[in-house]
Amino acid sequence: MKFSVSKALQAPSVILLLLWMIVPLSMTIYFSFMRYNLLYPERYGFNGLSNYDFFLTDPALFSAVTNSITLVGSIIAISVILGLGIALLLQETFKGRGIVRVLLISPFFIMPTVNALIWKNMFMNPVYGLFAFVSGIFGWPVVDFLSDFPLLSIIIMLSWQWTPFALLIFMTSLQSMDTEQVEAAELEGAGFWSKFRYLTLPHLGRAIGVVVMIQAIFHLSIFAEIFVTTGGGPGYDSTNTTFLIFTQALLQFDVGVASAGGVFAIVVANIIAYFLIKTVAKGMAK
Amino acid sequence: MNISYRNMKKIKHQSRILACWTLAIIFFFPIFWMVLTSFKTELQAISIPPLFIFEPTFENFSIVQERSDYFKYATNSLITSFGATIFALIIAVPSAYSMAFFPGKYTKDILLWMLSTKMLPAVGVLMPIYLLADAAGLLDTKTVLIIIFAMMNLPIIMWLLFSYFKEIPSEILEASRMDGCSTFDELRHIVLPLSWGGVASAGLLSIVLCWNEAFWAINLTAGDAGTLTALIASYSSPEGLFWAKLSAASTLACAPIIVFGWFCQKQLVQGLTFGAVK
Known part of the structure; x- marks a missing residue:
């Protein structure tokens, strides 16, 4: 095939993605230096760095960034560890394994708003929720999860949803493991831990990398779960960077500050992405 | 010796199956509960203790x-x-x-x-x-x-x-x-x-x-x-x-x-x- 034909075939996807990236990105950067509020469109003009100043000196920014990191880190840790454990358990063959598998991966397909509302209402509600009922049986004090432990509540919701994702991928990866090697190791008298450490873990390396990377992409911009449950509160206790930009700027129709916040979010995401892509995606492209 | 080793293996196998089912039920429970609640009346939905058995209604869907x-x-x-x-x-x-x-x-x-x-x-x-x-x-x-x-x-x-x-x-x-x-x-x-x-x-x-x-x-x-x-x-x-x-x-x-x-x-x-x- 001629060079030009292959270029022509690639062009649509490259051009569209380029537009999708460059146009909004440059607009965001441009607006971030402008005074522009949709409610007062007449007060439009160059604003220098004051949008950045406003956003970066926001006292809530520090907790928003820490919350973002806590969310991403703990959800990834919980889902990888739990997912790995369950995947190993499920290597056992037994009747009904297919059903167990289906039940375990189902939460992954629940939409984020539904996930959040199920947990918020039916489990974490301090009066009618199942958690309140269970702690009542044991005589434990009733915990109002969403106002006492807002961040933990969101971590629970998202871990419930994403552990199945990790599990699904680890199960698939385990299927392609060399059974002869494992049998040989068993004959040599290798115990569970040494098999895990020297055979399973190296085999799952790539799968773990993929799980971490994809989850990082998704969890950096957690929005719906916070929007529907805590609304970022109480105070800023469960506000992440995405949600901070949403409340501080978008709800006030302040395009300028929202854009400055957007640039900040993009920079943070790219710092993290740089390291992840370097380690994970390069390996995948081989 | 041999028999007890086999028994051990069997118990191990059984307990793993049990663990698998327990985890599956825990993970699926919120979805099950959501579906179950959708067939309750509003009063049944918030009743304490929670209802597992009740007369289902299809009213909510309509x-x-x-x-x-x-x-x-x-x-x-x-x-x-x-x-x-x-x-x-x-x-x-x-x-x-x-x-x-x-x-x-x-x-x-x-x-x-x-x-x-x-x-x-x-x-x-x-x-x-x-x-x-x-x-x-x-x-x-x-x-x-x-x-x-x-x-x-x-x-x-x-x-x-x-x-x-x-x-x-x-x-x-x-x-x-x-x-x-x-x-x-x-x-x-x-x-x-x-x-x-x-x-x-x-x-x-x-x-x-x-x-x-x-x-x-x-x-x-x-x-x-x-x-x-x-x-x-x-x-x-x-x-x-x-x-x-x-x-x-x-x-x-x-x-x-x-x-x-x-x-x-x-x-x-x-x-x-x-x-x-x-």
Whole structure:
């Protein structure tokens, strides 16, 4: 095939993605230096760095960034560890394994708003929720999860949803493991831990990398779960960077500050992405 | 000695099965509870102790349809998910084909760059997209969601198709070219039939991701083009307790995609990992 034909075939996807990236990105950067509020469109003009100043000196920014990191880190840790454990358990063959598998991966397909509302209402509600009922049986004090432990509540919701994702991928990866090697190791008298450490873990390396990377992409911009449950509160206790930009700027129709916040979010995401892509995606492209 | 060793193994085996079932029930319980609640009356839904056995009512489902026009939102979800997926596939298939079989010097860099566009947080570009959509008169339309969803999923689809196409032995293609196959014929009669599974996984994954997308759906739509995620989000306002109706709406919103997911597990894994985990 001629060079030009292959270029022509690639062009649509490259051009569209380029537009999708460059146009909004440059607009965001441009607006971030402008005074522009949709409610007062007449007060439009160059604003220098004051949008950045406003956003970066926001006292809530520090907790928003820490919350973002806590969310991403703990959800990834919980889902990888739990997912790995369950995947190993499920290597056992037994009747009904297919059903167990289906039940375990189902939460992954629940939409984020539904996930959040199920947990918020039916489990974490301090009066009618199942958690309140269970702690009542044991005589434990009733915990109002969403106002006492807002961040933990969101971590629970998202871990419930994403552990199945990790599990699904680890199960698939385990299927392609060399059974002869494992049998040989068993004959040599290798115990569970040494098999895990020297055979399973190296085999799952790539799968773990993929799980971490994809989850990082998704969890950096957690929005719906916070929007529907805590609304970022109480105070800023469960506000992440995405949600901070949403409340501080978008709800006030302040395009300028929202854009400055957007640039900040993009920079943070790219710092993290740089390291992840370097380690994970390069390996995948081989 | 031998017998007790065997017994030990048996006990171990049994306890593992027990653990598997326990975990499965724990993980599935919230979904089960949601479905169960959707068949309760509002009073039963908040009763303490929680009710497991009761006379089911189908009232909630008809109320949800009447009050919030479930079918309109479901149709919006269907059209935007499938529309965006088909749109993205039409762009991605020829590109991925060309990248896989005629890689240039920069093909890998282009692919990595494509993946990196996924790192652009939606909130960072919401304002411009909102203003552009507004200027084009596309706010609260299915068109704008289809375009955004397609762009969102295009990188994933590209990666996936690329890794699938790469597995087709190039000898087959060389032979076909010797016989005078055109590029289009080659794609249609050789590449696509051989990588049908890959195209399907990419499409399925894209449909699931679009169906469950919440950020853009909540921020860019109102009554007209709202998808099911936006409909459910509108139930979050604390106007009293109506868990049964909420559960009915949620069950209706999730059931199609959960069942869909059960049938397509294998394809989805390929999709979710960009084909990197087999």
